[in-house]
Amino acid sequence: MTDKxxxxxxxxxxxxxxxxxxxxxxxxxxxxxxxxxxxxxxRLAADVLLAAFIIAVALIYTVDKFIGxxxxxxxxxxxxxxxxxxxxVVALVLAQSLLDRRVRRADRQAAAALPxxxxxxxxxxxxTVLGVPRALFAVATFAAATVLGVSALTTQGSTARYxxxxxxxxxxxxxxxxxxQLRHVLTHPVVADDEVSLTADVIMRVEDARNVATPxxxxxxxxxxxxxxxxxxxxxxxxxxxxxxxxxxxLITTRTAQSGTVARHAMSAG
Amino acid sequence: xxxxxxxxxxxxxxxxxxxLARQIxxxxxxxxxxxxxxxRLAADLGLAVNTVGRTYRELEEAGLIETRGPAGSFVSAxxxxxxxxxxxxxxxxxxxxxxxxIDTDEAIRIVRAALTNGSADSPSP
Numbered sequence: 001m002t003d004k005x006x007x008x009x010x011x012x013x014x015x016x017x018x019x020x021x022x023x024x025x026x027x028x029x030x031x032x033x034x035x036x037x038x039x040x041x042x043r044l045a046a047d048v049l050l051a052a053f054i055i056a057v058a059l060i061y062t063v064d065k066f067i068g069x070x071x072x073x074x075x076x077x078x079x080x081x082x083x084x085x086x087x088x089v090v091a092l093v094l095a096q097s098l099l100d101r102r103v104r105r106a107d108r109q110a111a112a113a114l115p116x117x118x119x120x121x122x123x124x125x126x127x128t129v130l131g132v133p134r135a136l137f138a139v140a141t142f143a144a145a146t147v148l149g150v151s152a153l154t155t156q157g158s159t160a161r162y163x164x165x166x167x168x169x170x171x172x173x174x175x176x177x178x179x180x181q182l183r184h185v186l187t188h189p190v191v192a193d194d195e196v197s198l199t200a201d202v203i204m205r206v207e208d209a210r211n212v213a214t215p216x217x218x219x220x221x222x223x224x225x226x227x228x229x230x231x232x233x234x235x236x237x238x239x240x241x242x243x244x245x246x247x248x249x250x251l252i253t254t255r256t257a258q259s260g261t262v263a264r265h266a267m268s269a270g
Numbered sequence: 271x272x273x274x275x276x277x278x279x280x281x282x283x284x285x286x287x288x289x290l291a292r293q294i295x296x297x298x299x300x301x302x303x304x305x306x307x308x309x310r311l312a313a314d315l316g317l318a319v320n321t322v323g324r325t326y327r328e329l330e331e332a333g334l335i336e337t338r339g340p341a342g343s344f345v346s347a348x349x350x351x352x353x354x355x356x357x358x359x360x361x362x363x364x365x366x367x368x369x370x371x372i373d374t375d376e377a378i379r380i381v382r383a384a385l386t387n388g389s390a391d392s393p394s395p
Contacts, residue, residue, distance in 0.1 A: 115276050119314035
């Protein structure tokens, strides 16, 4: 891999990324620039994918409501729409998995060009990469959202119940997608040839994991279905949930070490 | 950190074994530390699974690591057995040197040459 193979813009972004993580004196290598560029493009595609997912869920819900299938919760289209919704959720998980594969392929190609390979003698577990507070936060967020979804399912009318179904199926899809992505982040092979690139690899892993575990889709999912039909207390509860989890995430972000610090700590440990 | 240099004349197996053994001996890897799975380390270092498996087996035979079934491989508390074996071997060597009448300087040169041929070409951790 030569310098010519990396666009100057990618090299500049890599230099800025290194400076942002306390490695300003390190020259951005083509390896790093390529890996960062692959991640940047994939993250953008993943954001577009999630936006498309939310729009698809909203469309299914709206079309169903428009043709009156969901009014009493037992129309002929009701089961079909839930089936389509499930298909959309499965498509989301598959698409996320394919995006992850693109990143891993870019990493594999970068690794194949290395005459030297470096690795940690101590495996980096989820505690190091994601951290206990963020893992607990992600689990608690999904659990709380599920509880709110189930409460809408059990206590309200059939229209709201349909909306709650939409929410719960969407939540299941996002949860599975999150687990799949986190597994990829934790298990894909290290790509490094020296201490600096190994540190950069850990930073990328930590950033990827933190990005995956941020529940922005969970926060926005009910907007497309349940909000229109839910009772006031349910909307208030959901808004309180969003506010509380956003504050918790902000606290976790400020109180836990930055990705660069995590990486340097991991390097000194192994 | 472990580094495998494909351009080195030292085989990857020996590079890996020497670096892990050194890090265990000098306590960079503490007793009880869990090592990566064979498959994981092979993927990280771009090595064949058999190569890493052979390294782990040799380290296990040397008493430096122990495998606890599905829990994985750990730095052994019996790592000092390796030092004890080395001390016993040195005593035997000293006996041979005395019996054939080689002087101390030459004996040390022989040991140094043997060590150099064995692992000194391995990259530092």
